[in-house]
Amino acid sequence: MRILVFNENHHELTRPGIAARFPLGIHGTLAAALRERFGADAEITTATQDQPGYGLGPEELDRTDVLVWWSHLLHAEMDDGTVARLRSRVLAGMGLVVLHSGAGSKLFTALMGTSCDRRWRHGEDRQLVWTVKPGHPIAAGVPNPLVIPHDEMYGEPFDLPDPDELVFISWFSGGEVLRSGACYHRGAGKIFYFSPGDQECPVYHQPEVQHVIANAVRWAAPSAPVASPYVDAQSPEGWWAR
Amino acid sequence: MRILVFNENHHELTRPGIAARFPLGIHGTLAAALRERFGADAEITTATQDQPGYGLGPEELDRTDVLVWWSHLLHAEMDDGTVARLRSRVLAGMGLVVLHSGAGSKLFTALMGTSCDRRWRHGEDRQLVWTVKPGHPIAAGVPNPLVIPHDEMYGEPFDLPDPDELVFISWFSGGEVLRSGACYHRGAGKIFYFSPGDQECPVYHQPEVQHVIANAVRWAAPSAPVASPYVDAQSPEGWWAR
Amino acid sequence: MRILVFNENHHELTRPGIAARFPLGIHGTLAAALRERFGADAEITTATQDQPGYGLGPEELDRTDVLVWWSHLLHAEMDDGTVARLRSRVLAGMGLVVLHSGAGSKLFTALMGTSCDRRWRHGEDRQLVWTVKPGHPIAAGVPNPLVIPHDEMYGEPFDLPDPDELVFISWFSGGEVLRSGACYHRGAGKIFYFSPGDQECPVYHQPEVQHVIANAVRWAAPSAPVASPYVDAQSPEGWWAR
Amino acid sequence: MRILVFNENHHELTRPGIAARFPLGIHGTLAAALRERFGADAEITTATQDQPGYGLGPEELDRTDVLVWWSHLLHAEMDDGTVARLRSRVLAGMGLVVLHSGAGSKLFTALMGTSCDRRWRHGEDRQLVWTVKPGHPIAAGVPNPLVIPHDEMYGEPFDLPDPDELVFISWFSGGEVLRSGACYHRGAGKIFYFSPGDQECPVYHQPEVQHVIANAVRWAAPSAPVASPYVDAQSPEGWWAR
Numbered sequence: 027m028r029i030l031v032f033n034e035n036h037h038e039l040t041r042p043g044i045a046a047r048f049p050l051g052i053h054g055t056l057a058a059a060l061r062e063r064f065g066a067d068a069e070i071t072t073a074t075q076d077q078p079g080y081g082l083g084p085e086e087l088d089r090t091d092v093l094v095w096w097s098h099l100l101h102a103e104m105d106d107g108t109v110a111r112l113r114s115r116v117l118a119g120m121g122l123v124v125l126h127s128g129a130g131s132k133l134f135t136a137l138m139g140t141s142c143d144r145r146w147r148h149g150e151d152r153q154l155v156w157t158v159k160p161g162h163p164i165a166a167g168v169p170n171p172l173v174i175p176h177d178e179m180y181g182e183p184f185d186l187p188d189p190d191e192l193v194f195i196s197w198f199s200g201g202e203v204l205r206s207g208a209c210y211h212r213g214a215g216k217i218f219y220f221s222p223g224d225q226e227c228p229v230y231h232q233p234e235v236q237h238v239i240a241n242a243v244r245w246a247a248p249s250a251p252v253a254s255p256y257v258d259a260q261s262p263e264g265w266w267a268r
Numbered sequence: 269m270r271i272l273v274f275n276e277n278h279h280e281l282t283r284p285g286i287a288a289r290f291p292l293g294i295h296g297t298l299a300a301a302l303r304e305r306f307g308a309d310a311e312i313t314t315a316t317q318d319q320p321g322y323g324l325g326p327e328e329l330d331r332t333d334v335l336v337w338w339s340h341l342l343h344a345e346m347d348d349g350t351v352a353r354l355r356s357r358v359l360a361g362m363g364l365v366v367l368h369s370g371a372g373s374k375l376f377t378a379l380m381g382t383s384c385d386r387r388w389r390h391g392e393d394r395q396l397v398w399t400v401k402p403g404h405p406i407a408a409g410v411p412n413p414l415v416i417p418h419d420e421m422y423g424e425p426f427d428l429p430d431p432d433e434l435v436f437i438s439w440f441s442g443g444e445v446l447r448s449g450a451c452y453h454r455g456a457g458k459i460f461y462f463s464p465g466d467q468e469c470p471v472y473h474q475p476e477v478q479h480v481i482a483n484a485v486r487w488a489a490p491s492a493p494v495a496s497p498y499v500d501a502q503s504p505e506g507w508w509a510r
Numbered sequence: 511m512r513i514l515v516f517n518e519n520h521h522e523l524t525r526p527g528i529a530a531r532f533p534l535g536i537h538g539t540l541a542a543a544l545r546e547r548f549g550a551d552a553e554i555t556t557a558t559q560d561q562p563g564y565g566l567g568p569e570e571l572d573r574t575d576v577l578v579w580w581s582h583l584l585h586a587e588m589d590d591g592t593v594a595r596l597r598s599r600v601l602a603g604m605g606l607v608v609l610h611s612g613a614g615s616k617l618f619t620a621l622m623g624t625s626c627d628r629r630w631r632h633g634e635d636r637q638l639v640w641t642v643k644p645g646h647p648i649a650a651g652v653p654n655p656l657v658i659p660h661d662e663m664y665g666e667p668f669d670l671p672d673p674d675e676l677v678f679i680s681w682f683s684g685g686e687v688l689r690s691g692a693c694y695h696r697g698a699g700k701i702f703y704f705s706p707g708d709q710e711c712p713v714y715h716q717p718e719v720q721h722v723i724a725n726a727v728r729w730a731a732p733s734a735p736v737a738s739p740y741v742d743a744q745s746p747e748g749w750w751a752r
Numbered sequence: 753m754r755i756l757v758f759n760e761n762h763h764e765l766t767r768p769g770i771a772a773r774f775p776l777g778i779h780g781t782l783a784a785a786l787r788e789r790f791g792a793d794a795e796i797t798t799a800t801q802d803q804p805g806y807g808l809g810p811e812e813l814d815r816t817d818v819l820v821w822w823s824h825l826l827h828a829e830m831d832d833g834t835v836a837r838l839r840s841r842v843l844a845g846m847g848l849v850v851l852h853s854g855a856g857s858k859l860f861t862a863l864m865g866t867s868c869d870r871r872w873r874h875g876e877d878r879q880l881v882w883t884v885k886p887g888h889p890i891a892a893g894v895p896n897p898l899v900i901p902h903d904e905m906y907g908e909p910f911d912l913p914d915p916d917e918l919v920f921i922s923w924f925s926g927g928e929v930l931r932s933g934a935c936y937h938r939g940a941g942k943i944f945y946f947s948p949g950d951q952e953c954p955v956y957h958q959p960e961v962q963h964v965i966a967n968a969v970r971w972a973a974p975s976a977p978v979a980s981p982y983v984d985a986q987s988p989e990g991w992w993a994r
Contacts, residue, residue: 117625117669119887130742137623139696141601143742154992156424156445160981161845161940161974170425171443173992182400182437183412185601185697185740188674191916195424195437195445199993201413201751203398203437203445212623213669214887248887255886256669258614258627266880266899267685267925359867359911361645372984379865381938383843385984396750402739403603403698403732415750427843427939427982430916432675433695441751443993453675454865455911456645490645497644498911500856500869508638508657509683509927640929642908654909655927666884666921667896679908679921679929685897687882687921687929 027068027247030090031057032082034097035074037225044225052096052223052230059236060094060243068243075100082108091252092121092243095128098225102132109133117213118254121246123239126180126223134219137212144184145202150176152199153222155206155238162193164207164218164241171197172234178224180204186219194238196221207238209245214255218242269310269489272332273299274324276339277316279467286467294338294465294472301478302336302485310485317342324350333494334363334485337370340467344374351375359455360496363488365481368422368465376461379454386426387444392418394441395464397448397480404435406449406460406483413439414476420466422446428461438463449480451487456497460484511552511731514574515541516566518581519558521709528709536580536707536714543720544578544727552727559584566592575736576605576727579612582709586616593617601697602738605730607723610664610707618703621696628668629686634660636683637706639690639722646677648691648702648725655681656718662708664688670703678722680705691722693729698739702726753794753973756816757783758808760823761800763951770951778822778949778956785962786820786969794969801826808834817978818847818969821854824951828858835859843939844980847972849965852906852949860945863938870910871928876902878925879948881932881964888919890933890944890967897923898960904950906930912945920964922947933964935971940981944968 033053037044048055053072060070073081075097093112097104109132116122116137124134129142154171172194181202187210194207206221220238223229230236275295279286290297295314302312315323317339335354339346351374358364358379366376371384396413414436423444429452436449448463462480465471472478517537521528532539537556544554557565559581577596581588593616600606600621608618613626638655656678665686671694678691690705704722707713714720759779763770774781779798786796799807801823819838823830835858842848842863850860855868880897898920907928913936920933932947946964949955956962 113623136620139597139621139623141697141738141740141742143738143740145741145743145745147745147747149747152993154443154445154990158424158426158445158447159430159937160425161937161942161976163975166975171992179745181745182398183402183740184400185738187671187694187696188401188433190672191430192434195447197439197443197445197993199751200745201396201439201748202745203396203400203439205400205437210671211885211887212671213625216887249889249892250887254625254627254669256625256627256667257629258625259629261629261631261663261665261684261686263631263633264685264880266897267683267878267923355865378862381839381863381865383939383980383982383984385980385982387983387985387987389987389989391989394751396748401695403695403700403734405733408733413748413750421987423987425982427980429913429936429938432914439751441993442987443990444987452913453643453645454913455867458645491647491650492645496867496869496911498867498869498909499871500867501871503871503873503905503907503926503928505873505875506638506927508655509636509681509925638927638929640908642910642929642931643914644909666882667886668884672885672917675914676918679931681923681927681929685880685923687880687884687923689884689921 028089028091029060029068029070029094029243030086031070031072031094033074034100035076036099039076047228055230056094056239060240063240080104080108082112087111087115090120091248092123092246094123094239094243095131096125097131098127101130104132109136113137115252116215116217119214119248119250119252121248122215122217123242123246124219126221129219137217138187140187141185145181147179147200150227151179153177154197155194155222156197157193158195159191159193162191163245164193164238166241168238169234174222174229174232176227177222177229178226180221216246218246270331270333271302271310271312271336271485272328273314273336275316276342277318278341281318289470297472298336298481302482305482322346322350324354329353329357332362333490334365334488336365336481336485337373338367339373340369343372346374351378355379357494358457358459361456361490361492361494363490364457364459365484365488366461368463371461379459380429382429383427387423389421389442392469393421395419396439397436397464398439399435400437401433401435404433405487406435406480408483410480411476416464416471416474418469419464419471420468422463458488460488512573512575513544513552513554513578513727514570515554515556515578517558518584519560520583523560531712539714540578540723544724547724564588564592566596571595571599574604575732576607576730578607578727579615580609581615582611585614588616593620597621599736600699600701603698603732603734603736605732606699606701607726607730608703610705613703621701622671624671625669629665631663631684634711635663637661638681639678639706640681641677642679643675643677646675647729648677648722650725652722653718658706658713658716660711661706661713662710664705700730702730754815754817755786755794755796755820755969756812757796757798757820759800760826761802762825765802773954781956782820782965786966789966806830806834808838813837813841816846817974818849818972820849820965820969821857822851823857824853827856830858835862839863841978842941842943845940845974845976845978847974848941848943849968849972850945852947855945863943864913866913867911871907873905873926876953877905879903880923881920881948882923883919884921885917885919888917889971890919890964892967894964895960900948900955900958902953903948903955904952906947942972944972
């Protein structure tokens with residue numbers, strides 16, 4: 027399996043406190059966590075928005091099975107052509123794991139069809155991530171609840187389409203709830219959105235959170251070579267009907 | 269519209285504190301609340317498990333469009349024939365609104381297929397009912413969040429099938445969450461489960477809660493005469509295919 | 511209710527045979543059918559792609575409750591700003607009924623997130639539209655099956671997200687099937703896709719087809735004023751949790 | 753993996769023509785097909801309704817990961833206690849693959865909550881099984897369409913709950929369609945219903961049909977030991993919220 031971890035990498039380059047929290051960047055932190063869990067079973071690389079072509083050129087994409095995505099402030103700056111290429115690759119079967127503020131990215135909103143708007147609050151709410159579908163592979167081995175001592179609050183109403191499968195719901199100490207782990211199928215691709223994690227909190231250093239992301243990568247991985255099984259094609263009179 | 273409110277009516281007859289909290293019984297409290305909201309648009313009657321045939325005889329059922337259901341301790345005592353008749357009526361199009369501990373009734377579990385087990389805690393948690401589908405008719409006019417000052421806690425994991433539409437998620441001060449307002453279609457019938465409300469708390473006296481139940485009754489009402497559109501029938505070679 | 515019927519109107523202006531089949535245009539045909547069914551209950555207007563701003567300017571949109579959509583060859587020519595405005599209006603609650611080849615429009619694919627690609631075949635298949643959800647309001651009064659003597663074939667696999675509710679499945683004499691009537695919720699808006707109908711066949715003159723479209727308009731109509739109930743907003747520490 | 757194939761085995765014992773078509777019984781035919789495909793990866797046994805305890809005693813169940821089910825005429829004769837035990841095992845995570853007329857079994861209807869009634873026609877319709885979700889593991893390697901030269905017709909409306917995932921839709925030469933491959937989650941268990949196959953037709957000898965059933969068994973297999981992750985239990989005030 028080939029996993030590509032994308033990160034906007036803007037906070038890390040511009041704010042020393044965040045660079046100190048994530049010396050490898052959020053991308054490097056997640057890549058290391060996945061390497062630890064997948065070992066030789068996966069080839070794991072990273073891409074950042076400050077690279078040429080965001081590190082998301084056709085070559086990189088063509089060899090990616092699952093794309094892990096973190097972005098926040100630079101959504102509008104990503105060019106539409108790249109987004110269209112990424113979206114096509116997902117529809118053709120590439121898995122996609124979108125984290126936290128990546129909900130507002132062009133890529134995720136283009137795949138969802140909705141605004142993905144939600145309430146939010148800086149600060150350090152306690153977040154409890156409850157598994158509501160305990161048989162789901164993304165919940166395997168996850169404590170119930172998963173306790174995140176400090177995190178940004180994201181709250182309902184969250185403008186998502188009804189999930190195809192809802193795995194997690196989060197509780198926040200400030201009084202809010204969120205559908206925080208949601209599965210979607212788009213074309214032949216599987217998409218998982220997972221809300222925990224902020225640049226201001228060390229959430230991605232937490233082993234249980236890393237474990238969920240690794241589960242999600244496994245779940246989202248394509249079971250067949252990435253190539254759209256859909257066609258917009260004229261069909262002959264069917265021999266099969268005779 | 270003809271609405272029948274069913275209540276087990278066991279607590280009211282056996283525990284003075286609960287009888288004092290609900291002098292009309294939970295059934296009478298809910299019936300009065302619905303009468304206030306529906307006025308001349310609905311005929312509202314009640315039935316209790318202590319009545320002959322539980323007040324749910326064929327005659328009563330045949331003239332019911334929406335059944336509102338509260339039960340708790342006497343689930344096992346209801347005879348299977350009555351449950352089968354109720355279930356058939358729902359599949360034929362009668363609306364069903366199941367409240368709180370009614371989740372464990374034979375009728376609801378027979379329609380869901382699952383155990384409907386969940387965590388719970390006596391005591392007086394604060395419950396915040398968040399609307400996650402703000403365009404849904406059952407959420408119309410409901411404050412977001414709806415605050416219930418004291419209620420029993422019901423918590424995830426809740427063994428329900430994935431809802432056809434999820435309208436509410438509840439937050440509890442003790443740290444739990446619950447899918448607390450969920451829509452299902454079974455046969456031609458519409459079913460809404462709403463978790464707030466306990467015999468120990470005055471939740472059914474709260475106007476916002478009554479408002480949700482009235483919305484749910486309107487949503488669940490059949491749009492056509494109650495008669496199953498499904499058949500188990502031999503079909504002739506289709507004229508329509510020629 | 512204010513209904514706006516949009517039509518690309520390209521075939522009618524460029525091909526005499528199609529103009530003869532639809533002397534009022536597809537838009538005029540549908541508008542007349544809806545007027546007959548809604549009478550004084552709705553104000554029905556039309557818009558065509560050849561008009562300035564496609565007839566879909568902010569003023570027109572602001573007073574539209576349900577948009578009925580037909581398009582085919584000029585998808586790529588519609589400017590992205592208009593599409594973004596239309597999409598926002600749907601997410602805010604405007605109903606949308608998309609017909610036939612409109613599946614490939616920028617608006618519909620932007621709301622679905624998928625390519626909406628499918629198989630197709632010119633010619634004149636017999637199409638039988640089967641109701642699979644007989645209690646659904648869009649199926650009310652629709653014969654089962656609804657027989658369309660001649661229509662273009664659209665066949666699976668159809669690259670749609672899993673429908674929130676699947677109402678119709680079509681059978682084609684050439685051997686194909688299609689999920690031909692599918693409901694979606696996006697933001698506060700309700701969307702219905704209905705596949706029958708082609709410029710080459712008189713499908714939109716058929717009363718049962720017009721009846722389905724009228725049912726769909728009624729179903730998709732917003733129950734509250736069109737205004738998004740979602741926000742991307744900072745939330746104060748919740749008073750409700752205390 | 754331990755797979756148990758259950759068959760009513762009534763036709764085989766009472767009608768020579770059917771015994772000649774399935775010399776091993778439908779159970780033996782399916783078991784042989786699965787053995788060929790799973791090899792040493794699975795232990796495959798069979799059970800029939802004429803055996804003591806139907807061959808479905810607690811011991812047999814306790815070591816079953818996936819149950820494959822065929823039944824037809826003797827649904828009413830199975831005792832409710834056995835059905836309750838089977839249902840509990842599914843809710844605890846045992847996979848279930850229900851074939852054809854098994855839709856009407858007590859077990860399947862108890863898990864679905866609906867009547868599972870449908871149209872049907874003896875005779876020998878041509879059936880084309882179309883994959884509508886090409887990325888789904890149950891569709892892997894399945895021709896699209898899968899052509900079944902002769903089969904009994906099962907047609908819509910089919911009184912099923914909305915599937916959690918719809919994989920196949922069938923076309924019949926007589927003009928009907930059917931949601932013929934549908935996935936459900938109930939508790940921790942995964943359930944697949946697959947409609948092709950009748951005692952009167954050699955459908956279960958067809959390699960493509962056997963391939964689908966093997967795919968379904970793999971999909972339905974539990975990913976964790978079979979033990980319900982749900983509880984009906986009093987919960988302490990949560991340490992996690994502090």
